[in-house]
Amino acid sequence: MSELSKLTIAEARDLLRKGDVTATDLTEACLTEIADAGALNAFVHDTEDQARTQAAQADARIKNGDAPSMCGIPLGIKDLFCTKGTPSQAASNILGGFRPEYESTVTGKLWDAGAVMLGKLNMDEFAMGSSNETSAYGDVVNPWRRKGSDAALTPGGSSGGSAAAVAADLCLAATGTDTGGSIRQPAAFTGITGLKPTYGRCSRWGIIAFASSLDQAGPMTKTVRDSAIMLQAMAGHDAKDSTSADIPVPDFEAALTGDIRGKKIGLPREYRMEGMPAEIEKLWSDGADMLRDAGAELVDITLPHTKYALPAYYVIAPAEASSNLARYDGVRFGHRAKLGQGDGITEMYEKTRAEGFGHEVQRRVMVGTYVLSAGFYDAYYNRARKVRTLIKRDFDQVFADGIDAILTPATPSAAFGLGEMASADPVQMYLNDVFTVTVNLAGLPGISVPTGADSQGLPLGLQLIGRPWEEGDLLNHALVLEQAAGFTAKPGKWW
Amino acid sequence: MSIDIETAAKVAKLARIRVEPDALPALADEFNTILGFIEQLGEVDVDGIEPMTGVTPMRLKRREDVVTDGDQQEAILSNAPDSREGFFAVPKVVE
DSSP, X not given: OGGGGGOXXXXXXXXXXXXXXXXXXXXXXXXXXXHTOGGGTOEEEEOHHHHXXXXXXXXXXXXXXXXXXXXXXEEEEETTBOBTTBOOOTTOGGGTTXXXXXXXXXXXXXHHTTOEEEEEEOOSGGGOOSSSOSOTTOOOOOSOOOTTOOXXXXXXXXXXXXXXXXXXXXXXXXXXXXXXXXXXXXXXXXXXEEEEOOTTSSOOTTBOOXXXXXXXXXXXXXXXXXXXXXXXXXXXXXXXXXXXXXXXXXXXXXXXXXXXXXXXXXXXXXXXXXXXXXXXXXXXXXXHHHHHHTTOEEXXXXXXXXXXXXXXXXXXXXXXXXXXXXXXXXXXXXXXXXXOTTOXXXXXXXXHHHHHSOHHHHHHHHHHXXXXXXXXXXXXXXXXXXXXXXXXXXXXXXXXXXXXXXXXXXXXXSXXXXXXXXXXXXXXXXXXXXXXXXXXXXXXXEEEEEEEEOTTSOEEEEEEEEOTTOHHHHHXXXXXXXXXXXXXXXXXXXX | OOOOHHHHHHHHHHTTOOOOGXXXXXXXXXXXXXXXXXXXXXXXXXXXXXXXXXXXXXXXXXXXXXXXXXXXXXXHHTTOSSEETTEEOOSOOOO
């Protein structure tokens, strides 16, 4: 039975349609794996009853010949998505006990397509983190270990639970969200595929907001094809999100031809960071060779404002977070601090937020408050938004020059040890997102594909960046990379 | 620009987050590290550049100015830490 949880979405779909396996079989196999994987701390709220009900419904649909691609596919859902009646607390104590009365648009679409929810997945608190160490549920442990070591490694963040669950075959795929790299960095750290779609491709409605101009949901899967299938079900216009794009959703799987002859791939020179590990440099040049061998043309390009992406991000994202997180005041939902004699409403706000928010979230809310405060708004916030315009312009220029996709490393290193960054200053942790954050600032689609391993046997990923709304073309490039790299290694089961 | 303890306390107050006085020096240090990182933005020539408001050039949609939702008092109050007689309940606001 347990082999069933190892299936890809595409394999499971074909077996389901042939009647060789049922959604109930798949779901039970995953539930068994989840029950056995407590040591990973990936699933934090199990929804077994709902899973079994949805699986039975999916089996009935399949029997009736009414089976979209995601029908009967068991998924894990990041805790950032509001799911009706199920705890949804963004891994924060401030949302302790919160059970939404509504369903996020993206998860609603997945259930309409027949997918099955296995449970909610751990993450960094409010998606603020790159190592899943800021979670109120505790750290997620990466299923991968260094050769000959049992040291616990980070799965990356913020979608660390999603990445660990997919890599450990606890589910067939998972939802993630990506504000500065939160899908692509954990995907790279765990040897899976993670896609951040174009800003506006998936509705943000019902996804707990971090930085609204950057947040975007996407699939985290075992293969590129699975990302195409799952994105299809997640994407589409939603009147409830005014920034969701009212444009047709193409058939992403149909774009997977494996033919990229004549395509132009850009290699941005600014991504060749000083002190880049030789292993990452080799991974990158190997990836370029794979695309060249497939008939693409490699072109050196320049994205001159790359260096300023992280500092701009660490103004814009905290500013938006400080505004979005103002709603957690202890009045309408979640935690309220116990009040002392004579405490008024201000004390209620201040105590509630001090108790409910973890350290990193508090820090970012306060940095955001500062950069938006009178006297600093122009110097910090407006300047950062101008720099963001320039960063997007860099990409616009490159695409106008005929580049079809951009190849970069996904992360500056392989997964690091849990606790290893504890003594580093916050900026050191932020550097994890150096290759991914530009994509959010420019609103572009980006995908992380596992293409190799480091000398300690840990997976490494490359990132491809595409033109806006061209996820199909981007996925096709990613498919070529996936096939050429042939990365099929799985973590040995120790949990 | 360097943040002192007084500024850190003011920011915490604006953010409505209680920070104990003995935690303020460390907080000010962290702010200074992050702001030091952000200072790099000062090197960029942004003359004549519009600050970005939305990453996709689009006009925000408008809808009919009509009631589309409502009558969900129970659902809205279901997650409230304290509610009474169909209202959210909070400590006394006005003396």
